[in-house]
Amino acid sequence: xxxxINDFSIGLFFWxxxxxxxxxLLLRKFAWKPILDAVEKRESGIEDALKSAEKAKLEMQNLxxxxxxxxxxxxxxxxxxxxxxxDIKNKMxxxxxxxxxxxxxxxxxxxxxxxxxxxxxxIAELKTQVANLSIEIAEKVMxxxxxxxxxxxxxxxxxxxxxxxx
Amino acid sequence: xxxxISLKPITLLLFLSTSFFFGQEEAEHVEVKTxxxxxxxxxxxxxxxxxxxxxLFSYETExxxxxxxxxxxxxxxxxNGLKVFSSSKLHHGESVAEVxxxxxxxxxxxxxxxxxSGTINYDEEHHATxxxxxxxxxxxxxxxxxAIGLLMFFMFSRMAGKYRKGNTVPNGAGRFLxxxxxxxxxxxxxxxxxxKHYKRYMSFLLTVFFFIWIINLLGLTPLGVNVxxxxxxxxxxxxxxxxxxxxxxNKSYWGHIxxxxxxxxxxxxxxxxxxxxxxxxxxFSLLIRLYANITAGHIVLMSIIGLMFIFKNWLGSSLSxxxxxxxxxxxxxxxxxxAYIFTMLSALYFGSAVEEHNHADH
Numbered sequence: 327x328x329x330x331i332n333d334f335s336i337g338l339f340f341w342x343x344x345x346x347x348x349x350x351l352l353l354r355k356f357a358w359k360p361i362l363d364a365v366e367k368r369e370s371g372i373e374d375a376l377k378s379a380e381k382a383k384l385e386m387q388n389l390x391x392x393x394x395x396x397x398x399x400x401x402x403x404x405x406x407x408x409x410x411x412x413d414i415k416n417k418m419x420x421x422x423x424x425x426x427x428x429x430x431x432x433x434x435x436x437x438x439x440x441x442x443x444x445x446x447x448x449i450a451e452l453k454t455q456v457a458n459l460s461i462e463i464a465e466k467v468m469x470x471x472x473x474x475x476x477x478x479x480x481x482x483x484x485x486x487x488x489x490x491x492x
Numbered sequence: 493x494x495x496x497i498s499l500k501p502i503t504l505l506l507f508l509s510t511s512f513f514f515g516q517e518e519a520e521h522v523e524v525k526t527x528x529x530x531x532x533x534x535x536x537x538x539x540x541x542x543x544x545x546x547x548l549f550s551y552e553t554e555x556x557x558x559x560x561x562x563x564x565x566x567x568x569x570x571x572n573g574l575k576v577f578s579s580s581k582l583h584h585g586e587s588v589a590e591v592x593x594x595x596x597x598x599x600x601x602x603x604x605x606x607x608x609s610g611t612i613n614y615d616e617e618h619h620a621t622x623x624x625x626x627x628x629x630x631x632x633x634x635x636x637x638x639a640i641g642l643l644m645f646f647m648f649s650r651m652a653g654k655y656r657k658g659n660t661v662p663n664g665a666g667r668f669l670x671x672x673x674x675x676x677x678x679x680x681x682x683x684x685x686x687x688k689h690y691k692r693y694m695s696f697l698l699t700v701f702f703f704i705w706i707i708n709l710l711g712l713t714p715l716g717v718n719v720x721x722x723x724x725x726x727x728x729x730x731x732x733x734x735x736x737x738x739x740x741x742n743k744s745y746w747g748h749i750x751x752x753x754x755x756x757x758x759x760x761x762x763x764x765x766x767x768x769x770x771x772x773x774x775x776f777s778l779l780i781r782l783y784a785n786i787t788a789g790h791i792v793l794m795s796i797i798g799l800m801f802i803f804k805n806w807l808g809s810s811l812s813x814x815x816x817x818x819x820x821x822x823x824x825x826x827x828x829x830x831a832y833i834f835t836m837l838s839a840l841y842f843g844s845a846v847e848e849h850n851h852a853d854h
Binding site: 332333334335336337338339340341342343345346347348349350351352353354356357358359360361362363364365 | 541542568602619626627628629630631633634637638641644645648649651652653655656658666670673674677691694695696698699703722723724725727728729731732
Protein backbone atom coordinates (compact mmCIF):
# COMPACT_ATOMS: atom_id res chain seq x y z
CA UNK A 327 0.00 0.00 0.00
CA UNK A 328 2.85 2.34 0.87
CA UNK A 329 4.43 1.50 -2.46
CA UNK A 330 1.14 2.23 -4.22
CA ILE A 331 0.88 5.64 -2.60
CA ASN A 332 4.52 6.30 -3.30
CA ASP A 333 4.07 5.35 -6.95
CA PHE A 334 1.06 7.56 -7.33
CA SER A 335 1.84 10.47 -9.59
CA ILE A 336 -0.41 13.51 -9.42
CA GLY A 337 0.82 14.69 -12.79
CA LEU A 338 -0.07 11.46 -14.52
CA PHE A 339 -3.45 11.44 -12.77
CA PHE A 340 -4.13 14.99 -13.88
CA TRP A 341 -3.14 14.36 -17.48
CA UNK A 342 -5.04 11.09 -17.67
CA UNK A 343 -8.18 12.78 -16.33
CA UNK A 344 -7.90 15.78 -18.67
CA UNK A 345 -6.94 13.81 -21.77
CA UNK A 346 -9.51 11.10 -21.17
CA UNK A 347 -12.38 13.50 -20.57
CA UNK A 348 -11.29 15.41 -23.68
CA UNK A 349 -11.21 12.17 -25.62
CA UNK A 350 -14.69 11.16 -24.43
CA LEU A 351 -16.13 14.55 -25.39
CA LEU A 352 -14.39 14.66 -28.77
CA LEU A 353 -15.30 11.11 -29.65
CA ARG A 354 -18.88 11.66 -28.55
CA LYS A 355 -19.25 14.53 -30.98
CA PHE A 356 -17.19 13.22 -33.86
CA ALA A 357 -17.47 9.46 -33.64
CA TRP A 358 -19.89 7.75 -31.31
CA LYS A 359 -22.92 9.89 -32.02
CA PRO A 360 -22.76 9.67 -35.83
CA ILE A 361 -21.84 5.98 -35.73
CA LEU A 362 -24.55 5.01 -33.28
CA ASP A 363 -27.11 7.18 -35.06
CA ALA A 364 -26.24 5.64 -38.42
CA VAL A 365 -26.39 2.14 -36.98
CA GLU A 366 -29.73 2.89 -35.35
CA LYS A 367 -31.05 4.36 -38.56
CA ARG A 368 -29.92 1.30 -40.45
CA GLU A 369 -31.49 -1.01 -37.90
CA SER A 370 -34.81 0.79 -37.98
CA GLY A 371 -34.59 0.76 -41.79
CA ILE A 372 -34.11 -2.99 -41.78
CA GLU A 373 -36.96 -3.40 -39.35
CA ASP A 374 -39.21 -1.21 -41.48
CA ALA A 375 -38.25 -3.12 -44.61
CA LEU A 376 -39.03 -6.41 -42.92
CA LYS A 377 -42.34 -5.09 -41.65
CA SER A 378 -43.35 -3.74 -45.04
CA ALA A 379 -42.33 -7.00 -46.68
CA GLU A 380 -44.54 -8.84 -44.22
CA LYS A 381 -47.33 -6.38 -44.97
CA ALA A 382 -46.84 -6.81 -48.70
CA LYS A 383 -47.00 -10.55 -48.27
CA LEU A 384 -50.25 -10.26 -46.35
CA GLU A 385 -51.66 -7.88 -48.94
CA MET A 386 -50.63 -10.29 -51.65
CA GLN A 387 -52.44 -13.05 -49.85
CA ASN A 388 -55.51 -10.88 -49.49
CA LEU A 389 -55.32 -9.98 -53.13
CA UNK A 390 -55.07 -13.60 -54.10
CA UNK A 391 -58.04 -14.44 -51.91
CA UNK A 392 -59.93 -11.55 -53.51
CA UNK A 393 -59.02 -12.79 -56.94
CA UNK A 394 -60.21 -16.25 -56.05
CA UNK A 395 -63.44 -14.81 -54.75
CA UNK A 396 -63.89 -12.68 -57.83
CA UNK A 397 -63.26 -15.65 -60.06
CA UNK A 398 -65.75 -17.67 -58.10
CA UNK A 399 -68.30 -14.92 -58.40
CA UNK A 400 -67.69 -14.54 -62.10
CA UNK A 401 -68.09 -18.26 -62.58
CA UNK A 402 -71.32 -18.23 -60.63
CA UNK A 403 -72.60 -15.27 -62.57
CA UNK A 404 -71.75 -16.93 -65.83
CA UNK A 405 -73.61 -20.01 -64.74
CA UNK A 406 -76.64 -18.03 -63.67
CA UNK A 407 -76.52 -16.07 -66.91
CA UNK A 408 -76.37 -19.25 -68.90
CA UNK A 409 -79.20 -20.68 -66.90
CA UNK A 410 -81.28 -17.56 -67.46
CA UNK A 411 -80.56 -17.66 -71.12
CA UNK A 412 -81.55 -21.28 -71.28
CA ASP A 413 -84.74 -20.50 -69.38
CA ILE A 414 -85.56 -17.63 -71.66
CA LYS A 415 -84.91 -19.77 -74.68
CA ASN A 416 -87.15 -22.52 -73.36
CA LYS A 417 -89.82 -20.07 -72.45
CA MET A 418 -89.68 -18.47 -75.84
CA UNK A 419 -89.94 -21.79 -77.53
CA UNK A 420 -92.78 -22.73 -75.21
CA UNK A 421 -94.57 -19.46 -75.89
CA UNK A 422 -94.07 -19.78 -79.59
CA UNK A 423 -95.38 -23.29 -79.49
CA UNK A 424 -98.46 -22.25 -77.54
CA UNK A 425 -99.23 -19.40 -79.85
CA UNK A 426 -98.76 -21.55 -82.90
CA UNK A 427 -101.11 -24.11 -81.38
CA UNK A 428 -103.69 -21.45 -80.68
CA UNK A 429 -103.36 -20.07 -84.13
CA UNK A 430 -103.64 -23.51 -85.64
CA UNK A 431 -106.66 -24.32 -83.51
CA UNK A 432 -108.32 -21.12 -84.51
CA UNK A 433 -107.66 -21.74 -88.17
CA UNK A 434 -108.92 -25.29 -87.84
CA UNK A 435 -112.02 -24.04 -86.06
CA UNK A 436 -112.67 -21.48 -88.70
CA UNK A 437 -112.11 -24.07 -91.36
CA UNK A 438 -114.51 -26.43 -89.62
CA UNK A 439 -117.09 -23.68 -89.28
CA UNK A 440 -116.70 -22.84 -92.92
CA UNK A 441 -116.96 -26.48 -93.86
CA UNK A 442 -120.10 -26.85 -91.72
CA UNK A 443 -121.79 -23.87 -93.24
CA UNK A 444 -120.80 -25.00 -96.74
CA UNK A 445 -122.15 -28.37 -95.92
CA UNK A 446 -125.39 -26.94 -94.67
CA UNK A 447 -125.78 -24.79 -97.72
CA UNK A 448 -124.97 -27.75 -99.92
CA ILE A 449 -127.47 -29.89 -98.10
CA ALA A 450 -130.09 -27.18 -98.36
CA GLU A 451 -129.46 -26.82 -102.05
CA LEU A 452 -129.51 -30.54 -102.51
CA LYS A 453 -132.85 -30.63 -100.74
CA THR A 454 -134.35 -28.00 -102.94
CA GLN A 455 -132.91 -29.74 -106.01
CA VAL A 456 -134.29 -33.05 -104.83
CA ALA A 457 -137.68 -31.46 -104.18
CA ASN A 458 -137.70 -29.81 -107.55
CA LEU A 459 -136.64 -33.04 -109.20
CA SER A 460 -139.24 -35.06 -107.40
CA ILE A 461 -141.92 -32.52 -108.29
CA GLU A 462 -140.83 -32.64 -111.89
CA ILE A 463 -140.78 -36.40 -111.83
CA ALA A 464 -144.16 -36.48 -110.16
CA GLU A 465 -145.51 -34.07 -112.72
CA LYS A 466 -144.14 -36.18 -115.53
CA VAL A 467 -145.51 -39.36 -113.99
CA MET A 468 -148.83 -37.74 -113.44
CA UNK A 469 -148.90 -36.50 -116.89
CA UNK A 470 -148.08 -40.01 -118.08
CA UNK A 471 -150.64 -41.76 -115.83
CA UNK A 472 -153.45 -39.43 -116.37
CA UNK A 473 -153.14 -39.26 -120.07
CA UNK A 474 -156.03 -41.71 -120.59
CA UNK A 475 -159.41 -41.79 -118.83
CA UNK A 476 -159.13 -45.45 -118.07
CA UNK A 477 -156.09 -45.03 -116.23
CA UNK A 478 -157.60 -42.08 -114.37
CA UNK A 479 -160.58 -44.10 -113.32
CA UNK A 480 -158.50 -47.03 -112.25
CA UNK A 481 -156.52 -44.76 -110.07
CA UNK A 482 -159.47 -43.27 -108.58
CA UNK A 483 -160.83 -46.63 -107.85
CA UNK A 484 -157.66 -47.93 -106.27
CA UNK A 485 -157.43 -44.93 -104.18
CA UNK A 486 -160.94 -45.27 -103.19
CA UNK A 487 -160.40 -48.84 -102.44
CA UNK A 488 -157.49 -47.97 -100.23
CA UNK A 489 -159.51 -45.42 -98.52
CA UNK A 490 -161.99 -47.22 -96.36
CA UNK A 491 -164.87 -45.34 -95.20
CA UNK A 492 -165.21 -45.43 -91.71
CA UNK B 493 33.27 -4.48 -31.52
CA UNK B 494 31.72 -6.02 -28.47
CA UNK B 495 28.56 -4.40 -27.41
CA UNK B 496 26.49 -5.40 -24.44
CA ILE B 497 22.97 -4.88 -25.60
CA SER B 498 20.76 -5.13 -22.58
CA LEU B 499 17.54 -3.91 -24.15
CA LYS B 500 16.70 -2.11 -20.99
CA PRO B 501 15.05 1.27 -21.00
CA ILE B 502 17.01 4.13 -19.59
CA THR B 503 14.92 4.02 -16.47
CA LEU B 504 17.15 1.13 -15.41
CA LEU B 505 20.28 2.97 -16.37
CA LEU B 506 18.96 6.02 -14.67
CA PHE B 507 18.60 4.03 -11.54
CA LEU B 508 21.84 2.09 -11.76
CA SER B 509 23.88 5.11 -12.57
CA THR B 510 22.78 6.89 -9.44
CA SER B 511 26.08 6.93 -7.71
CA PHE B 512 24.86 5.57 -4.41
CA PHE B 513 23.25 2.43 -5.68
CA PHE B 514 25.79 1.77 -8.29
CA GLY B 515 28.52 1.80 -5.75
CA GLN B 516 26.68 -0.38 -3.30
CA GLU B 517 25.88 -2.89 -6.01
CA GLU B 518 29.53 -3.18 -6.96
CA ALA B 519 30.63 -3.66 -3.41
CA GLU B 520 28.07 -6.14 -2.18
CA HIS B 521 27.33 -8.35 -5.14
CA VAL B 522 30.55 -9.45 -6.64
CA GLU B 523 29.07 -12.64 -7.96
CA VAL B 524 28.00 -12.08 -11.55
CA LYS B 525 24.91 -14.24 -11.35
CA THR B 526 23.48 -12.42 -8.36
CA UNK B 527 24.27 -9.15 -10.02
CA UNK B 528 22.31 -10.23 -13.08
CA UNK B 529 19.34 -11.25 -10.96
CA UNK B 530 19.33 -7.93 -9.18
CA UNK B 531 19.70 -6.14 -12.45
CA UNK B 532 16.69 -7.93 -13.88
CA UNK B 533 14.68 -7.28 -10.76
CA UNK B 534 15.50 -3.60 -10.88
CA UNK B 535 14.82 -3.53 -14.58
CA UNK B 536 11.34 -4.95 -14.03
CA UNK B 537 10.72 -2.50 -11.20
CA UNK B 538 11.66 0.34 -13.45
CA UNK B 539 9.74 -0.89 -16.41
CA UNK B 540 6.66 -0.62 -14.25
CA UNK B 541 7.41 3.00 -13.51
CA UNK B 542 7.00 6.13 -15.56
CA UNK B 543 9.92 8.01 -17.10
CA UNK B 544 10.59 11.55 -18.22
CA UNK B 545 11.65 10.69 -21.75
CA UNK B 546 10.51 8.27 -24.40
CA UNK B 547 13.25 5.73 -24.77
CA LEU B 548 13.13 2.54 -26.78
CA PHE B 549 16.31 0.89 -25.55
CA SER B 550 19.79 1.68 -24.34
CA TYR B 551 23.14 0.01 -24.52
CA GLU B 552 26.66 0.38 -23.21
CA THR B 553 29.55 0.91 -25.55
CA GLU B 554 32.88 -0.81 -24.99
CA UNK B 555 34.20 2.18 -23.15
CA UNK B 556 31.33 1.92 -20.66
CA UNK B 557 29.48 4.89 -22.07
CA UNK B 558 25.71 4.55 -22.04
CA UNK B 559 23.80 5.33 -25.20
CA UNK B 560 20.06 5.89 -25.19
CA UNK B 561 17.83 5.51 -28.20
CA UNK B 562 14.68 7.60 -27.87
CA UNK B 563 13.62 11.21 -27.58
CA UNK B 564 13.23 13.64 -24.67
CA UNK B 565 9.83 14.95 -23.52
CA UNK B 566 8.94 18.25 -21.86
CA UNK B 567 9.14 18.46 -18.08
CA UNK B 568 6.54 20.77 -16.56
CA UNK B 569 6.94 21.66 -12.89
CA UNK B 570 5.08 24.00 -10.57
CA UNK B 571 7.59 25.23 -8.06
CA ASN B 572 6.95 28.89 -7.23
CA GLY B 573 5.98 29.44 -10.84
CA LEU B 574 5.75 27.33 -13.91
CA LYS B 575 9.03 25.69 -14.95
CA VAL B 576 9.16 24.05 -18.35
CA PHE B 577 12.29 22.41 -19.71
CA SER B 578 13.28 19.43 -21.82
CA SER B 579 13.92 16.14 -20.09
CA SER B 580 17.23 15.93 -21.93
CA LYS B 581 18.51 18.35 -19.29
CA LEU B 582 18.08 15.65 -16.67
CA HIS B 583 20.39 13.34 -18.63
CA HIS B 584 18.44 10.30 -17.47
CA GLY B 585 19.09 11.13 -13.88
CA GLU B 586 22.80 11.43 -14.37
CA SER B 587 23.03 15.16 -13.93
CA VAL B 588 21.28 18.03 -12.21
CA ALA B 589 19.07 20.31 -14.28
CA GLU B 590 19.30 23.98 -13.46
CA VAL B 591 16.20 25.98 -14.30
CA UNK B 592 15.77 29.62 -13.25
CA UNK B 593 18.14 29.18 -10.36
CA UNK B 594 16.50 25.99 -9.02
CA UNK B 595 18.12 22.58 -9.26
CA UNK B 596 16.22 19.40 -10.07
CA UNK B 597 17.28 15.81 -10.26
CA UNK B 598 15.28 12.73 -11.16
CA UNK B 599 15.62 9.82 -8.83
CA UNK B 600 13.48 6.65 -8.92
CA UNK B 601 11.49 8.21 -11.75
CA UNK B 602 10.55 11.19 -9.65
CA UNK B 603 11.87 14.72 -9.79
CA UNK B 604 13.32 16.14 -6.57
CA UNK B 605 14.56 19.59 -5.78
CA UNK B 606 18.24 19.47 -4.93
CA UNK B 607 21.19 21.73 -4.47
CA UNK B 608 23.68 22.51 -7.19
CA SER B 609 25.62 19.29 -6.66
CA GLY B 610 22.49 17.11 -6.78
CA THR B 611 22.56 15.77 -3.21
CA ILE B 612 19.65 13.57 -2.28
CA ASN B 613 18.97 13.02 1.41
CA TYR B 614 17.47 9.79 2.69
CA ASP B 615 15.57 8.80 5.79
CA GLU B 616 16.31 5.55 7.63
CA GLU B 617 13.91 3.62 5.36
CA HIS B 618 15.94 4.72 2.39
CA HIS B 619 13.37 7.13 0.99
CA ALA B 620 14.41 10.40 -0.49
CA THR B 621 13.43 13.30 1.77
CA UNK B 622 14.09 16.10 -0.71
CA UNK B 623 11.31 18.47 -1.59
CA UNK B 624 9.16 17.32 -4.53
CA UNK B 625 7.81 20.04 -6.83
CA UNK B 626 4.31 19.63 -8.29
CA UNK B 627 4.99 17.62 -11.37
CA UNK B 628 2.82 17.94 -14.48
CA UNK B 629 5.46 16.70 -16.89
CA UNK B 630 4.58 15.14 -20.19
CA UNK B 631 6.07 11.82 -19.19
CA UNK B 632 6.32 8.72 -21.31
CA UNK B 633 2.90 7.59 -20.09
CA UNK B 634 1.26 10.97 -20.67
CA UNK B 635 2.78 11.02 -24.13
CA UNK B 636 1.44 7.52 -24.80
CA UNK B 637 -2.03 8.46 -23.53
CA UNK B 638 -1.99 11.48 -25.78
CA ALA B 639 -0.85 9.40 -28.76
CA ILE B 640 -3.54 6.80 -28.11
CA GLY B 641 -6.12 9.56 -27.84
CA LEU B 642 -5.05 10.94 -31.20
CA LEU B 643 -5.04 7.48 -32.75
CA MET B 644 -8.54 6.74 -31.43
CA PHE B 645 -9.81 10.11 -32.53
CA PHE B 646 -8.56 9.69 -36.09
CA MET B 647 -9.61 6.06 -36.28
CA PHE B 648 -13.16 6.60 -35.08
CA SER B 649 -13.84 9.99 -36.62
CA ARG B 650 -12.75 8.58 -39.98
CA MET B 651 -15.08 5.67 -39.42
CA ALA B 652 -17.85 8.05 -38.41
CA GLY B 653 -17.25 10.12 -41.55
CA LYS B 654 -18.08 7.10 -43.66
CA TYR B 655 -21.26 6.54 -41.69
CA ARG B 656 -22.20 10.18 -41.97
CA LYS B 657 -21.93 9.96 -45.74
CA GLY B 658 -24.80 7.52 -45.56
CA ASN B 659 -22.97 4.28 -46.09
CA THR B 660 -25.45 1.66 -45.04
CA VAL B 661 -22.90 -1.16 -44.99
CA PRO B 662 -19.77 -0.87 -42.85
CA ASN B 663 -16.50 -0.90 -44.74
CA GLY B 664 -12.83 -0.57 -43.93
CA ALA B 665 -12.07 -0.39 -40.22
CA GLY B 666 -15.79 -0.21 -39.52
CA ARG B 667 -16.18 -3.80 -40.60
CA PHE B 668 -14.02 -4.84 -37.67
CA LEU B 669 -14.97 -2.14 -35.18
CA UNK B 670 -18.71 -2.00 -35.71
CA UNK B 671 -19.40 -5.48 -34.29
CA UNK B 672 -17.41 -4.50 -31.18
CA UNK B 673 -19.35 -1.25 -30.82
CA UNK B 674 -22.61 -3.14 -31.28
CA UNK B 675 -21.46 -5.76 -28.77
CA UNK B 676 -20.84 -3.05 -26.18
CA UNK B 677 -24.23 -1.54 -26.91
CA UNK B 678 -26.29 -4.73 -27.09
CA UNK B 679 -24.53 -6.99 -24.58
CA UNK B 680 -23.03 -4.57 -22.08
CA UNK B 681 -24.97 -1.29 -22.05
CA UNK B 682 -28.56 -2.30 -22.78
CA UNK B 683 -28.81 -5.37 -20.48
CA UNK B 684 -27.14 -3.57 -17.56
CA UNK B 685 -28.49 -0.05 -17.87
CA UNK B 686 -31.76 -0.60 -19.67
CA UNK B 687 -33.11 0.62 -22.97
CA LYS B 688 -34.37 3.89 -21.52
CA HIS B 689 -31.13 5.35 -20.20
CA TYR B 690 -28.27 3.55 -21.93
CA LYS B 691 -27.65 6.22 -24.57
CA ARG B 692 -26.34 8.72 -22.02
CA TYR B 693 -23.52 6.36 -21.04
CA MET B 694 -22.55 4.98 -24.43
CA SER B 695 -19.82 7.56 -25.11
CA PHE B 696 -18.04 6.83 -21.85
CA LEU B 697 -18.41 3.07 -22.13
CA LEU B 698 -17.16 2.92 -25.72
CA THR B 699 -14.26 5.26 -25.07
CA VAL B 700 -13.19 3.49 -21.89
CA PHE B 701 -13.36 0.08 -23.56
CA PHE B 702 -11.31 1.00 -26.59
CA PHE B 703 -8.91 3.12 -24.55
CA ILE B 704 -8.09 0.34 -22.07
CA TRP B 705 -7.95 -2.29 -24.77
CA ILE B 706 -5.65 -0.40 -27.12
CA ILE B 707 -3.39 0.81 -24.33
CA ASN B 708 -3.15 -2.71 -22.88
CA LEU B 709 -2.25 -4.08 -26.29
CA LEU B 710 0.36 -1.39 -26.72
CA GLY B 711 1.83 -2.47 -23.39
CA LEU B 712 2.53 -5.88 -24.90
CA THR B 713 4.59 -4.44 -27.74
CA PRO B 714 8.37 -4.07 -27.35
CA LEU B 715 7.93 -0.28 -27.18
CA GLY B 716 8.06 -0.69 -23.44
CA VAL B 717 5.12 1.58 -22.69
CA ASN B 718 3.06 0.54 -19.77
CA VAL B 719 0.20 2.83 -18.93
CA UNK B 720 -2.57 0.83 -17.26
CA UNK B 721 -0.25 -0.45 -14.52
CA UNK B 722 -0.07 3.05 -13.12
CA UNK B 723 -2.43 3.46 -10.23
CA UNK B 724 -2.92 7.10 -11.23
CA UNK B 725 -4.33 6.10 -14.63
CA UNK B 726 -6.70 3.48 -13.29
CA UNK B 727 -7.73 5.80 -10.47
CA UNK B 728 -8.62 8.50 -13.00
CA UNK B 729 -10.76 6.02 -14.96
CA UNK B 730 -12.46 4.62 -11.86
CA UNK B 731 -13.04 8.13 -10.52
CA UNK B 732 -14.89 9.00 -13.72
CA UNK B 733 -17.07 5.92 -13.31
CA UNK B 734 -17.76 6.95 -9.72
CA UNK B 735 -18.54 10.55 -10.64
CA UNK B 736 -20.84 9.58 -13.50
CA UNK B 737 -22.64 7.08 -11.25
CA UNK B 738 -23.02 9.66 -8.50
CA UNK B 739 -24.19 12.53 -10.66
CA UNK B 740 -26.64 10.59 -12.81
CA UNK B 741 -28.12 8.60 -9.94
CA ASN B 742 -31.84 8.94 -9.39
CA LYS B 743 -33.84 9.31 -6.18
CA SER B 744 -34.35 5.60 -5.81
CA TYR B 745 -30.57 4.95 -5.84
CA TRP B 746 -29.97 7.36 -2.98
CA GLY B 747 -33.06 6.06 -1.25
CA HIS B 748 -31.58 2.59 -1.25
CA ILE B 749 -28.32 3.87 0.18
CA UNK B 750 -29.49 6.13 2.99
CA UNK B 751 -32.84 4.64 3.88
CA UNK B 752 -33.09 1.08 2.62
CA UNK B 753 -36.77 0.38 2.09
CA UNK B 754 -38.33 -2.76 3.41
CA UNK B 755 -36.12 -3.29 6.46
CA UNK B 756 -36.79 -2.28 10.09
CA UNK B 757 -35.49 1.16 11.06
CA UNK B 758 -32.54 0.10 13.26
CA UNK B 759 -31.29 -1.87 10.27
CA UNK B 760 -31.69 1.19 8.08
CA UNK B 761 -29.32 3.11 10.32
CA UNK B 762 -26.77 0.31 10.25
CA UNK B 763 -27.08 -0.18 6.51
CA UNK B 764 -26.65 3.47 5.50
CA UNK B 765 -22.88 3.75 6.22
CA UNK B 766 -22.28 0.30 4.77
CA UNK B 767 -24.10 1.18 1.57
CA UNK B 768 -22.35 4.54 1.38
CA UNK B 769 -19.00 2.81 1.75
CA UNK B 770 -20.10 0.34 -0.91
CA UNK B 771 -20.47 3.11 -3.48
CA UNK B 772 -16.78 3.93 -2.94
CA UNK B 773 -15.58 0.35 -2.78
CA UNK B 774 -17.16 -0.50 -6.12
CA UNK B 775 -15.07 1.91 -8.20
CA PHE B 776 -12.08 1.21 -5.95
CA SER B 777 -12.27 -2.45 -6.89
CA LEU B 778 -12.31 -1.33 -10.53
CA LEU B 779 -9.08 0.59 -10.22
CA ILE B 780 -7.27 -2.11 -8.22
CA ARG B 781 -8.44 -4.88 -10.56
CA LEU B 782 -7.17 -3.23 -13.70
CA TYR B 783 -3.93 -2.06 -12.07
CA ALA B 784 -3.16 -5.42 -10.45
CA ASN B 785 -3.97 -7.54 -13.48
CA ILE B 786 -1.80 -5.57 -15.84
CA THR B 787 1.04 -5.16 -13.34
CA ALA B 788 1.05 -8.85 -12.49
CA GLY B 789 1.01 -9.78 -16.17
CA HIS B 790 3.98 -7.56 -16.88
CA ILE B 791 5.98 -8.76 -13.88
CA VAL B 792 5.44 -12.43 -14.68
CA LEU B 793 6.14 -11.99 -18.37
CA MET B 794 9.29 -10.00 -17.80
CA SER B 795 10.53 -12.35 -15.09
CA ILE B 796 10.25 -15.23 -17.49
CA ILE B 797 12.02 -13.28 -20.21
CA GLY B 798 14.67 -12.40 -17.61
CA LEU B 799 15.13 -16.11 -16.84
CA MET B 800 16.55 -16.51 -20.33
CA PHE B 801 19.45 -14.29 -19.38
CA ILE B 802 20.02 -16.04 -16.06
CA PHE B 803 19.95 -19.63 -17.35
CA LYS B 804 22.13 -18.93 -20.33
CA ASN B 805 21.81 -22.52 -21.56
CA TRP B 806 19.80 -23.85 -24.43
CA LEU B 807 17.27 -25.83 -22.36
CA GLY B 808 16.42 -23.15 -19.81
CA SER B 809 16.32 -20.39 -22.34
CA SER B 810 14.16 -22.22 -24.81
CA LEU B 811 11.82 -23.32 -22.03
CA SER B 812 11.41 -19.78 -20.79
CA UNK B 813 10.98 -18.64 -24.37
CA UNK B 814 8.10 -21.12 -24.80
CA UNK B 815 6.61 -20.03 -21.50
CA UNK B 816 6.97 -16.37 -22.38
CA UNK B 817 5.31 -16.99 -25.71
CA UNK B 818 2.36 -18.79 -24.08
CA UNK B 819 2.05 -16.07 -21.47
CA UNK B 820 2.11 -13.36 -24.14
CA UNK B 821 -0.88 -15.03 -25.74
CA UNK B 822 -2.59 -15.10 -22.35
CA UNK B 823 -1.79 -11.44 -21.86
CA UNK B 824 -3.42 -10.67 -25.21
CA UNK B 825 -6.57 -12.20 -23.81
CA UNK B 826 -6.16 -10.36 -20.51
CA UNK B 827 -5.76 -7.06 -22.36
CA UNK B 828 -9.20 -7.44 -23.92
CA UNK B 829 -10.71 -9.09 -20.85
CA UNK B 830 -9.73 -6.27 -18.50
CA ALA B 831 -11.15 -3.72 -20.91
CA TYR B 832 -14.35 -5.76 -21.07
CA ILE B 833 -14.58 -6.15 -17.28
CA PHE B 834 -14.00 -2.46 -16.65
CA THR B 835 -16.67 -1.51 -19.19
CA MET B 836 -19.05 -4.20 -17.96
CA LEU B 837 -18.78 -3.22 -14.30
CA SER B 838 -19.03 0.49 -15.10
CA ALA B 839 -22.23 -0.26 -17.01
CA LEU B 840 -23.47 -2.28 -14.04
CA TYR B 841 -22.88 0.62 -11.65
CA PHE B 842 -24.54 3.07 -14.04
CA GLY B 843 -27.43 0.66 -14.29
CA SER B 844 -27.85 0.59 -10.51
CA ALA B 845 -27.81 4.39 -10.48
CA VAL B 846 -30.71 4.75 -12.91
CA GLU B 847 -32.63 1.61 -12.01
CA GLU B 848 -36.26 2.30 -11.25
CA HIS B 849 -37.23 0.17 -8.32
CA ASN B 850 -40.66 -1.21 -8.12
CA HIS B 851 -41.45 -1.07 -4.44
CA ALA B 852 -44.09 -3.70 -4.74
CA ASP B 853 -41.24 -6.17 -5.11
CA HIS B 854 -39.83 -5.56 -1.68
